[in-house]
Amino acid sequence: MPSSEAPLRPPSEPRAKTALFARGALGRAGPRIQRFIRARQLIAGIPSLWLALFFLIPFLIVLEISFSEPRLAIPPYAPLIAWLHGWPVPHIHLSSYAELFTDPLYLRSYLYSIMVAAVSTLICLGLGYPMAYAIARAGEAWRTFLLMLIILPFWTSFLLRVYAWIGLLQNDGLINDVLLRLGLVHHPVTLLQTDFSLYIGIVYSYLPFMILPLYANLEKHDPALLEAAADLGARPLTAFLRVTLPQSLPGIAAGSLLVFIPAVGEYVIPTLLGRTDQIMIGRILSDEFFDNRNWPVASGVAILILLLLVVPIVLLQRVERRQLDAQPVEEAGA
Amino acid sequence: MRAKGVFSRTVLVLGLVFLYVPILSMIVYSFNNSRLVTVWDGAHSPTLKWYGVLLSDGEVLDAAWLSVRVALCAATVSTILGTLAGTALARLGPFRGRSLLIGMTTAPIVMPEVISGLSLLLLFVALEQAIGWPRGMGALTITLAHISFCMAYVTVVIQSRLAGFDESLEEAAQDLGARPAKVFWRITLPLILPAVLAGWLLAFTLSWDDLVISQFVAGPGSSTLPMVIFSKVRLGVSPDVNALATLMVSVVASGVVVATVWMRHRQKRRERDMQLAAAANL
Amino acid sequence: MNAQPSMSPEPAPPYVRLEAVSKKFGEFPAVDGVSLEIRRGEIFCLLGGSGSGKTTLLRMLAGFETPSAGRVYIDGEDMSAVPPYERPVNMMFQSYALFPHMTVERNVAFGLEQERLGRQEVRRRVGEILEIVQMSPYAARKPHQLSGGQRQRVALARALAKRPKLLLLDEPLAALDRKLRERTQFELLNIQERLGVTFIVVTHDQEEAMTLATRMGVMDRGRIVQVGTPTEIYESPVNRFVADFIGSVNLLEGRVAAVGAQDLTVHCEPCGCTIRAARRVECAPGETVWAAIRPEKIVLASDPSSGELGHNRLRGKVREVAYMGDVSICLVEIESGKTVRVTLPNRSGLAAHRELRHAAVTLSWDAGSPMILTK
Numbered sequence: 001m002p003s004s005e006a007p008l009r010p011p012s013e014p015r016a017k018t019a020l021f022a023r024g025a026l027g028r029a030g031p032r033i034q035r036f037i038r039a040r041q042l043i044a045g046i047p048s049l050w051l052a053l054f055f056l057i058p059f060l061i062v063l064e065i066s067f068s069e070p071r072l073a074i075p076p077y078a079p080l081i082a083w084l085h086g087w088p089v090p091h092i093h094l095s096s097y098a099e100l101f102t103d104p105l106y107l108r109s110y111l112y113s114i115m116v117a118a119v120s121t122l123i124c125l126g127l128g129y130p131m132a133y134a135i136a137r138a139g140e141a142w143r144t145f146l147l148m149l150i151i152l153p154f155w156t157s158f159l160l161r162v163y164a165w166i167g168l169l170q171n172d173g174l175i176n177d178v179l180l181r182l183g184l185v186h187h188p189v190t191l192l193q194t195d196f197s198l199y200i201g202i203v204y205s206y207l208p209f210m211i212l213p214l215y216a217n218l219e220k221h222d223p224a225l226l227e228a229a230a231d232l233g234a235r236p237l238t239a240f241l242r243v244t245l246p247q248s249l250p251g252i253a254a255g256s257l258l259v260f261i262p263a264v265g266e267y268v269i270p271t272l273l274g275r276t277d278q279i280m281i282g283r284i285l286s287d288e289f290f291d292n293r294n295w296p297v298a299s300g301v302a303i304l305i306l307l308l309l310v311v312p313i314v315l316l317q318r319v320e321r322r323q324l325d326a327q328p329v330e331e332a333g334a
Numbered sequence: 335m336r337a338k339g340v341f342s343r344t345v346l347v348l349g350l351v352f353l354y355v356p357i358l359s360m361i362v363y364s365f366n367n368s369r370l371v372t373v374w375d376g377a378h379s380p381t382l383k384w385y386g387v388l389l390s391d392g393e394v395l396d397a398a399w400l401s402v403r404v405a406l407c408a409a410t411v412s413t414i415l416g417t418l419a420g421t422a423l424a425r426l427g428p429f430r431g432r433s434l435l436i437g438m439t440t441a442p443i444v445m446p447e448v449i450s451g452l453s454l455l456l457l458f459v460a461l462e463q464a465i466g467w468p469r470g471m472g473a474l475t476i477t478l479a480h481i482s483f484c485m486a487y488v489t490v491v492i493q494s495r496l497a498g499f500d501e502s503l504e505e506a507a508q509d510l511g512a513r514p515a516k517v518f519w520r521i522t523l524p525l526i527l528p529a530v531l532a533g534w535l536l537a538f539t540l541s542w543d544d545l546v547i548s549q550f551v552a553g554p555g556s557s558t559l560p561m562v563i564f565s566k567v568r569l570g571v572s573p574d575v576n577a578l579a580t581l582m583v584s585v586v587a588s589g590v591v592v593a594t595v596w597m598r599h600r601q602k603r604r605e606r607d608m609q610l611a612a613a614a615n616l
Numbered sequence: 617m618n619a620q621p622s623m624s625p626e627p628a629p630p631y632v633r634l635e636a637v638s639k640k641f642g643e644f645p646a647v648d649g650v651s652l653e654i655r656r657g658e659i660f661c662l663l664g665g666s667g668s669g670k671t672t673l674l675r676m677l678a679g680f681e682t683p684s685a686g687r688v689y690i691d692g693e694d695m696s697a698v699p700p701y702e703r704p705v706n707m708m709f710q711s712y713a714l715f716p717h718m719t720v721e722r723n724v725a726f727g728l729e730q731e732r733l734g735r736q737e738v739r740r741r742v743g744e745i746l747e748i749v750q751m752s753p754y755a756a757r758k759p760h761q762l763s764g765g766q767r768q769r770v771a772l773a774r775a776l777a778k779r780p781k782l783l784l785l786d787e788p789l790a791a792l793d794r795k796l797r798e799r800t801q802f803e804l805l806n807i808q809e810r811l812g813v814t815f816i817v818v819t820h821d822q823e824e825a826m827t828l829a830t831r832m833g834v835m836d837r838g839r840i841v842q843v844g845t846p847t848e849i850y851e852s853p854v855n856r857f858v859a860d861f862i863g864s865v866n867l868l869e870g871r872v873a874a875v876g877a878q879d880l881t882v883h884c885e886p887c888g889c890t891i892r893a894a895r896r897v898e899c900a901p902g903e904t905v906w907a908a909i910r911p912e913k914i915v916l917a918s919d920p921s922s923g924e925l926g927h928n929r930l931r932g933k934v935r936e937v938a939y940m941g942d943v944s945i946c947l948v949e950i951e952s953g954k955t956v957r958v959t960l961p962n963r964s965g966l967a968a969h970r971e972l973r974h975a976a977v978t979l980s981w982d983a984g985s986p987m988i989l990t991k
Contacts, residue, residue: 039515040426047419047485048431051438054482058453061460075459127352130345137339146346148594153353155586157543159560160579163567164356167363170571172370174359207353258444265446267546272567282448289452289550299456302449309446317440505680506713508700510778511730520726524717607761614763 059306066299069093077295096300106284106301110308113281116195117263120202121210124259125252127203128210132251133244135211136218147215154208162201162272169197169273193275201269206262210255217251217323218244250319257316261309281305357583364576385581388574394562401542401559404473408480409538415481416488416533421518423489424496442486451550454479458551471553479551480544484537491536495529496522629692631656631814632677632782637686638838639672646672648838649686654831656781659808659815661825663861664835670818673835674784677816678707690782701730706780710787712771714759720746720770721755727778741777748807749773765796772804776811785817789824801827822862826850834858855991859908866914866956868907868986872899880988881927882907886952892927894983899990906989911959913985916946917978928986930979932956934972944969948979 068091069078078091100106135146153161168174169191176188191197221244229239267282274280279287281301289298365380366373388394419439423432442450458468458475468474499522507517523530545560552561566572630653639647647669654660662670675681676688679700688696695703706727715723721742728738746752749769759767768788775783788804789797805828808815819825825832826846833843834857842854853859856867870884870891882891882905891907899905925931932950939962946958946969956979960969 040422040429043418044422044426044429044431044435047415047422047489048435048438050415050485051419051435051482054454054457054478055438055442058457061456062449062453065456075463127345127349130342131349134339134342134346137342144594144598148590149350150353152587152590153357155539155590156357156583157560157563157579159543159545159563159567160360160575160582161356163563163571163575164360164579166567167571167576168356168359204352204356207349261444262446265448267446267448268564282446285448285452286549295456298452302452305446305449309444313441313444316444317436320440321436500711500713502709502711502713503715505678505700506707506709506774507715507726508680509678509705509707510727510774511701512726513701516730521715604760607758611761611763611766 062299062302065295066096066303067092067094068296069095070294070296075295076293093296096294096296099297100300100304106281109279109281109284110304112278113264113266114308116198116202116280117260117266120199120206120263121256121260123199123203124207124210125256128207128255129214129248129252132211132214132218135215136221150208150211158205159268162205162269165197165201165204165273166192169200192273195275198270198274201273202263202266205269206259209258213254213258214248214251217248217254221247250323253319254316254323257312257319261312261316264309265305357579360576360579361583364573364580366573369571369573384573384577388577388581391574393557394559394574394578397557397559397562400473400556404477404480404558405538405541407477408484408541409534411477412481412484412537413488413530413534416485416537417492417530419485419489420492420496424493424499439486439489442483443490445483447544447546448550450483451479451547454482454547455550471551472556475551475553476548476556476558479547480541483544483547484540487536487540488533491529491533492526495526499526630654631691632816633689634673634677635687635689637673637676637683637688639669639676639681640684645838647676647683650838650840651686652833652840652843654814654816656814657812658830659805659817659828661817661819661829661832662835663819663822663825663832665820665861667837668835669838670820670835671786674707674786674816674818677782678705678784679703704780705782705784706775706778707784708771708775708786708788710790712759712767712791714767714770714774716759719756719758720751720762723759723770724774724777727774731778745773745777748776748810749803764791765800768792768800772807776807776813779811780813782814782816785815787819787821788817789821790819797824804828826862834861836861851987853908853987853989856906856908856989859987859989864911864957865908866911868909868954870905870907872901872903872905875899875901879983882986882988887930887954888951889925889930890927891986892983893986893988895986895988897988897990899988903990907986908989909981909986911945911957912943913981914956914958915980916948916958916960916972917980918972918975919978925978928981928983930956932977932979934975934977937969937973939969946972948977950979 065077070076071078078093131150135143135150138146166173170176171188171190171192173191175191176185179185179189225243225247226239229243230236234242265282265285266280267286270280270283274283285298285301285305288294288301364384365382366375367378367381367383368375416439419435422429423436423439426432454475455471458471458478462468462470468478503521503525504517507521508514512520543560544558545564548558548561549564552558563575563578566575632652632654634650634652637647637650638645650669650673662673664670672681676683677690679695679698679702683696686696687694690703690705715726718726724742724745725738728741733741742755743752746755749772751766751769751773754762754766754770759770762770768791772788785804789800792800801824804815807813815828817825817828829846831843831845832849834841834849836857842849842858844852849858850862853862853865859865860867868884868887868889868891870882870887873881873883873890875881878894880893880895880897880899882893884891884907893907897905930948930950932948934946935949935955936947938945938947942962944960944962946960948956948958950956958979962969
């Protein structure tokens with residue numbers, strides 16, 4: 001590096017300079033790109049390649065198979081493109097989609113799944129918002145402890161926690177036991193494999209996903225705003241509705257989407273805790289695939305779920321990007 | 335404000351109770367001699383019987399071992415890939431394919447697992463047909479699948495950490511003569527190390543816990559621990575699973591407690607140092 | 617310690633040359649066609665408010681921004697596109713940007729390590745520079761264990777360790793409290809003289825600029841409005857913006873009545889006074905000009921002489937007196953309703969100036985005081 005004595009290095013070669021001035025408008029990216037165009041391609045390229053292979057291409061394959069026909073073969077579907085005298089002949093079948101749209105089983109399952117996910121999201125919101133609010137307003141020491149309590153279940157096995165509810169909800173389970181002993185009921189109440197148990201399972205599992213984004217948002221609120229509102233004559237409830245709630249909308253949006261989207265396609269919870277007469281769409285996909293060996297229909301189900309979820313997913317990415325951009329710079333090393 | 339405070343605090347307590355009762359009930363009943371949850375066999379409990387059953391169950395142990403190996407490998411690779419992706423998104427400014435990368439790293443987080451699992455299995459089948467690899471489903475496919483979805487989480491963690499990172503530190507290092515690669519190694523990486531570790535732990539946990547995706551991409555001979563547990567619990571309550579749950583909760587709880595305590599200790603020490611320096615005030 | 621023309625303006629090529637440099641962020645021109653020359657060994661201050669473009673200009677000198685147009689020459693070489701790690705320039709950041717995970721010693725050594733010097737050499741030079749900034753006892757501490765003033769010295773030491781020819785300082789004294797600021801100002805001057813480094817300082821604080829600079833440039837909305845020594849800028853501002861930006865000033869608008877060989881007569885109708893200024897300024901009779909008079913140059917007499925005023929005098933009534941300790945600021949309302957600001961040294965204490973409130977007074981100044989501005 002040039003010290004006082006060493007001669008200065010001549011400026012960069014023409015090609016890099018052109019690249020530089022072509023990107024001049026990018027501002028601070030300028031000097032760095034100049035030397036490290038290749039390194040930069042690697043840094044972004046390697047993960048992109050991996051994801052393209054293991055995320056994008058699989059979806060294309062799912063799409064492809066949804067248009068094929070089930071066969072008794074390995075793999076159990078007809079290839080999409082058959083070669084006839086050297087010319088590719090596409091064999092597109094809409095049979096799987098036809099089945100999905102004509103058999104009421106699928107439509108009912110979709111609607112049921114959406115409803116379950118939506119209701120669960122609302123319950124999570126109703127439960128999680130006050131919890132996040134209380135944590136955000138707690139003192140410094142309490143806050144860390146409370147967050148730890150919220151996060152701890154998240155790190156323990158999801159499957160085991162759902163399983164725990166079986167023990168609580170079954171006819172000879174803890175809750176029925178308590179009810180019987182208290183004399184509130186005379187026969188065990190069927191709690192398991194009902195909508196009730198399904199909601200409990202989903203809310204239970206996804207509650208931290210609602211609380212954390214809400215907390216992250218609420219924590220940033222400036223308490224001075226509420227004081228200003230009070231000073232101007234607003235009652236606590238009014239201040240909450242007019243000051244806190246609007247500011248927390250991004251948190252509400254993020255938390256709700258983080259619950260709703262995966263809940264639609266849930267598999268484990270409905271299987272262990274849910275009804276047997278009305279199943280959710282995730283279970284349908286799995287059954288079609290493993291039990292019926294009907295890969296095309298299973299793929300069709302997947303595509304339709306995706307079409308349904310595309311809008312919420314894009315919304316979520318928008319909300320998160322805005323949150324990321326608005327993040328204040330932290331103390332270095334904090 | 336007062337009324338609101340009471341309401342939200344009550345809900346908080348109820349919510350915490352709601353979160354912990356199931357866990358605690360499992361722990362308690364893991365020591366219950368009777369199979370039935372409602373019958374506390376006072377005469378013979380508490381007992382470690384079910385722990386014995388658990389630890390001598392070969393299927394469970396094999397599955398646990400497989401899960402550990404897969405999780406270690408998946409966590410490490412996905413942390414590397416996720417750090418690359420997070421750095422690319424946070425530092426490289428606009429580049430071609432950036433929106434695509436953003437989409438590919440945020441979608442897996444919310445994607446229903448059945449879809450991810452299905453698509454990955456179909457990929458492996460297609461690959462096997464086309465180039466003969468991978469040969470059948472097993473530990474390898476499970477690991478590859480786990481890396482792919484864990485990576486998204488790590489990316490979000492790293493990107494978020496870098497976005498809040500004081501860029502003037504990196505600029506100062508460049509100003510002093512360090513090239514961008516060196517800046518990353520000597521300045522950025524050491525300072526985001528806690529986030530990298532958090533990402534690794536997150537990836538490890540997600541891989542270790544994963545059921546649905548594993549079910550799709552596992553082969554006949556390879557079962558992960560969640561798969562074994564799932565097949566057991568589909569038939570109802572199983573006390574040795576209670577024992578397993580207790581073990582896992584204890585490990586995680588001690589880990590979280592230790593980490594939190596240590597972090598607070600470091601924080602307190604920093605604050606004390608800063609106060610001393612300000613007081614000396616040269 | 618303002619080293620005045622010991623460096624006389626002569627053919628030595630400027631060490632830093634900016635040639636019509638512009639920087640646009642999208643459509644917004646942060647820096648607009650700036651041309652500047654900075655000589656070796658001087659302390660050049662870029663003074664401006666927020667949004668004036670001074671920080672962007674500094675960053676272009678450091679290499680963190682590339683000019684949208686124009687060129688940056690350092691020591692004769694075109695450095696416009698050279699990245700920061702290849703420039704013989706070092707910067708002291710406003711937030712200090714000390715590496716929190718390294719000790720003071722490692723922080724300062726960092727730049728030297730990039731030069732691939734031997735370990736002994738690095739240690740020696742680190743010790744040397746820490747000695748200069750008086751931070752040797754703190755070599756093993758980490759940044760969070762230092763106070764603000766101490767961190768600033770470490771940042772300075774780190775920037776100087778490589779003995780750069782050019783040092784850029786971004787609001788170096790902004791984070792310090794007043795006492796510390798004064799002390800540090802003089803220390804900076806000492807160090808600069810001792811090491812012979814060229815300083816370019818960016819600041820919004822006029823006092824800082826006036827104390828430190830051998831020459832300064834006033835910036836407004838991306839452009840350099842005036843370049844000169846602090847005296848030139850203060851006593852001969854080129855327009856009303858500069859006159860008003862540095863210190864306070866009274867601006868009296870009027871028309872040129874007569875242009876003499878050595879002086880100028882201006883009629884200020886709104887104020888009802890005639891100004892005779894002993895200055896040569898390019899203007900024509902009838903042209904609208906502004907007479908800028910500094911508050912400390914106005915004499916306040918409490919006897920309201922009636923009758924003809926003559927030139928360079930004004931009658932008025934004292935509205936307010938603000939006691940500042942060392943001076944008092946009088947706001948005097950003149951006949952037209954305008955308020956004139958007068959600074960009076962507190963030679964005899966508070967009581968004397970208190971009496972002036974609501975008093976009728978005569979303001980006067982000598983012919984050398986008004987600065988006539990045509991824009």
